[in-house]
Amino acid sequence: MTEREPPTPNPSPKMREGLQGPNPVFAKSKRGESDQGNWARRLGEALRYGALTIVLILFMVPVYGAIVTAFKTQAEVSAGGYWTIPRSFASENFARVMDPDAGNLGLYLGNSLLLTIPASLLSIGLGTLAGYGLGKYRFRGDGLLFVFIVAGMFLPPQIALIPVFRLMNDIGLYDTLWAVIIIHTAFGIPICTLVMRNFFQVVPNALREAALIDGANEYSIFLRIMLPLTLPALAVLATLQFTWIWNDFLWPFILTQRAESRTIMVGILNLTGQYTVDWGGQAAASLIGSLPTLFIFIFFQRYFIKGLTLGAVKG
Amino acid sequence: MAGVTFNHVSKDFGDLRVVSDLNIEVQDKEFLVFVGPSGCGKSTSLRMLAGLEEITEGEILIGDRVVNNVAPKDRDVAMVFQSYALYPHMTVYDNMAFGLKLRKTPKKVIDERVTEAANELGIGHLLDRRPRQLSGGQRQRVAVGRAIVREPAVFLMDEPLSNLDAKLRVEARSFISRLHQRLETTFIYVTHDQVEAMTMGTRICVLNEGELQQIDSPFNLYHNPHNIFVAGFIGSPSMNFFDATLTESNGSMVVDVGAFSLDVPESKADSFRSHVGMDVICGIRPEDIHDTNYLPQGIIPANLTTNVEVVEQMGNEVIIYLENGGKNFIARTDPRTGASVGNEMGVTFNLDNIHIFDATTEESLSYESKRKEVA
Numbered sequence: 001m002t003e004r005e006p007p008t009p010n011p012s013p014k015m016r017e018g019l020q021g022p023n024p025v026f027a028k029s030k031r032g033e034s035d036q037g038n039w040a041r042r043l044g045e046a047l048r049y050g051a052l053t054i055v056l057i058l059f060m061v062p063v064y065g066a067i068v069t070a071f072k073t074q075a076e077v078s079a080g081g082y083w084t085i086p087r088s089f090a091s092e093n094f095a096r097v098m099d100p101d102a103g104n105l106g107l108y109l110g111n112s113l114l115l116t117i118p119a120s121l122l123s124i125g126l127g128t129l130a131g132y133g134l135g136k137y138r139f140r141g142d143g144l145l146f147v148f149i150v151a152g153m154f155l156p157p158q159i160a161l162i163p164v165f166r167l168m169n170d171i172g173l174y175d176t177l178w179a180v181i182i183i184h185t186a187f188g189i190p191i192c193t194l195v196m197r198n199f200f201q202v203v204p205n206a207l208r209e210a211a212l213i214d215g216a217n218e219y220s221i222f223l224r225i226m227l228p229l230t231l232p233a234l235a236v237l238a239t240l241q242f243t244w245i246w247n248d249f250l251w252p253f254i255l256t257q258r259a260e261s262r263t264i265m266v267g268i269l270n271l272t273g274q275y276t277v278d279w280g281g282q283a284a285a286s287l288i289g290s291l292p293t294l295f296i297f298i299f300f301q302r303y304f305i306k307g308l309t310l311g312a313v314k315g
Numbered sequence: 316m317a318g319v320t321f322n323h324v325s326k327d328f329g330d331l332r333v334v335s336d337l338n339i340e341v342q343d344k345e346f347l348v349f350v351g352p353s354g355c356g357k358s359t360s361l362r363m364l365a366g367l368e369e370i371t372e373g374e375i376l377i378g379d380r381v382v383n384n385v386a387p388k389d390r391d392v393a394m395v396f397q398s399y400a401l402y403p404h405m406t407v408y409d410n411m412a413f414g415l416k417l418r419k420t421p422k423k424v425i426d427e428r429v430t431e432a433a434n435e436l437g438i439g440h441l442l443d444r445r446p447r448q449l450s451g452g453q454r455q456r457v458a459v460g461r462a463i464v465r466e467p468a469v470f471l472m473d474e475p476l477s478n479l480d481a482k483l484r485v486e487a488r489s490f491i492s493r494l495h496q497r498l499e500t501t502f503i504y505v506t507h508d509q510v511e512a513m514t515m516g517t518r519i520c521v522l523n524e525g526e527l528q529q530i531d532s533p534f535n536l537y538h539n540p541h542n543i544f545v546a547g548f549i550g551s552p553s554m555n556f557f558d559a560t561l562t563e564s565n566g567s568m569v570v571d572v573g574a575f576s577l578d579v580p581e582s583k584a585d586s587f588r589s590h591v592g593m594d595v596i597c598g599i600r601p602e603d604i605h606d607t608n609y610l611p612q613g614i615i616p617a618n619l620t621t622n623v624e625v626v627e628q629m630g631n632e633v634i635i636y637l638e639n640g641g642k643n644f645i646a647r648t649d650p651r652t653g654a655s656v657g658n659e660m661g662v663t664f665n666l667d668n669i670h671i672f673d674a675t676t677e678e679s680l681s682y683e684s685k686r687k688e689v690a
């Protein structure tokens with residue numbers, strides 16, 4: 001969508017002189033500038049939309065590929081490549097991957113939920129508490145503590161693979177969802193703390209003080225005043241954490257082994273046989289696996305309200 | 316209902332002393348205004364009273380109870396913040412009811428009090444709105460309403476009008492004064508605006524750099540300032556000051572400003588006699604400098620010819636910037652004055668209302684004697 005310029009009347013030379021003053025040089029140069037400005041703006045828009053279109057295509061190609069492949073039979077995939085429109089719109093791929101005796105995706109979906117929901121809640125919950133403490137209270141060493149927590153974000157998770165694997169093995173959590181929940185909570189806390197601390201910092205102190213005088217204790221201030229104000233930030237974090245944990249392949253792959261504790265991302269990989277790749281099944285499983293994140297996004301989108309704190313203080 | 320006492324109260328932020336040895340007794344049902352320039356410690360004093368800042372030294376009493384270690388919620392105070400601090404996610408009703416709900420007040424009582432206060436404040440029709448849907452004036456009323464429904468012993472107000480435009484501010488001023496009269500509760504009000512202080516306070520407490528300068532009624536503060544700071548802070552345009560020396564010969568006392576000199580009326584000479592031969596600062600308010608052609612009756616005049624530099628016609632009065640012998644000063648004169656820029660003008664000082672301050676301590680020489688007169 002482009003904004004349209006309001007139609008400009010084309011005044012007669014006489015009128016123009018009257019409107020723009022008696023200096024014709026000034027009038028001319030101003031007109032020239034605005035023509036040039038229009039042209040430059042249009043070129044800028046064209047470039048911008050061109051670039052956006054290219055990016056959009058790049059993003060959509062894999063999705064398109066997955067959708068058309070999911071509805072093709074194995075024979076059709078082998079015969080016709082990946083990009084053609086499916087001839088029969090077969091649903092057999094979906095049935096096969098959901099079948100407990102074949103793909104068993106139902107179990108993996110359940111496992112993924114059992115992992116993602118508690119790990120998201122825990123990391124956001126702990127991050128919110130830490131963020132509130134660091135954002136609203138001053139204490140000795142608070143800056144250092146904050147840097148220490150946030151520094152966790154800069155560690156590549158891969159360097160912790162072997163220590164974490166051995167640790168989980170030693171404490172007997174290897175091959176359970178608990179291991180993955182714990183590791184995702186730990187790796188989620190830094191980003192949650194960072195976001196929430198920055199958010200709490202801009203909530204006016206006067207709100208806390210007003211609540212204190214109104215008779216609230218620290219818990220009710222946190223729960224009844226601060227938390228409702230941070231809903232947009234919580235929604236962002238919920239989406240972020242859910243997507244990240246749901247889509248993660250590395251940790252469940254390393255920390256689980258049995259089918260009973262397998263998550264969907266590992267489950268999709270398992271559709272690959274030793275000599276064959278079930279393209280249709282993998283595409284169908286990928287589509288099924290991406291649905292929960294899609295729902296999460298749609299659900300939380302409405303909480304992304306800007307300026308919820310508007311009206312708290314002068315305005 | 317209760318009085319408030321500040322007993323040798325001091326407050327440090329790190330090495331910085333922001334309030335220093337404050338001693339104030341606020342009477343029950345009084346409207347006390349803390350006034351002073353920014354950074355004078357007025358808000359900090361109020362916040363110590365509210366329990367939002369710790370007290371470094373001394374003690375604060377509400378009624379007979381020392382509240383130094385009492386939590387804000389147990390001090391029986393309500394506060395209106397400069398920013399209003401309304402809870403943005405709650406409706407006007409919930410904002411006002413929040414404090415009562417936390418105190419487990421029965422729902423029926425909450426309903427009654429909120430509705431009554433809202434109607435009184437003219438926001439009864441806004442109870443379902445959220446703060447962001449309200450205008451500045453309406454928000455300010457909600458903030459006041461939130462304080463009223465609590466029925467506290469002491470109302471604290473921290474510059475509650477500074478975010479309103481000039482017209483609303485004048486309305487809100489009289490509205491808060493009426494509220495004080497009706498509620499018959501102690502009000503402690505912080506402002507940097509001396510007009511607000513003068514119009515609303517039963518007593519005013521002038522602070523500067525953390526120190527109490529003077530606590531007095533608006534009338535006394537204006538007519539008998541304790542020192543140069545108070546004299547200059549209260550009144551607009553502010554008092555004219557001249558560096559001067561005090562001399563006495565043949566029984567008549569003269570303030571010698573350099574460019575001109577003024578005779579001190581005999582009735583006032585006594586209180587200044589201790590400073591004869593010393594450097595002093597002479598203060599005279601703009602309204603005590605008159606156009607010689609329009610003199611009020613019964614003043615002790617001292618005439619002077621001056622150069623007119625700026626004329627500000629206000630309609631009901633004229634503010635004139637004058638110069639004589641390198642001394643600049645301001646007069647507030649009768650609107651009929653014929654003063655015009657670049658011309659000379661004859662002015663008359665009303666020597667009855669002359670103020671003389673010690674040049675070192677900056678304290679008024681006549682403060683004590685005038686205070687006794689009033690008493």
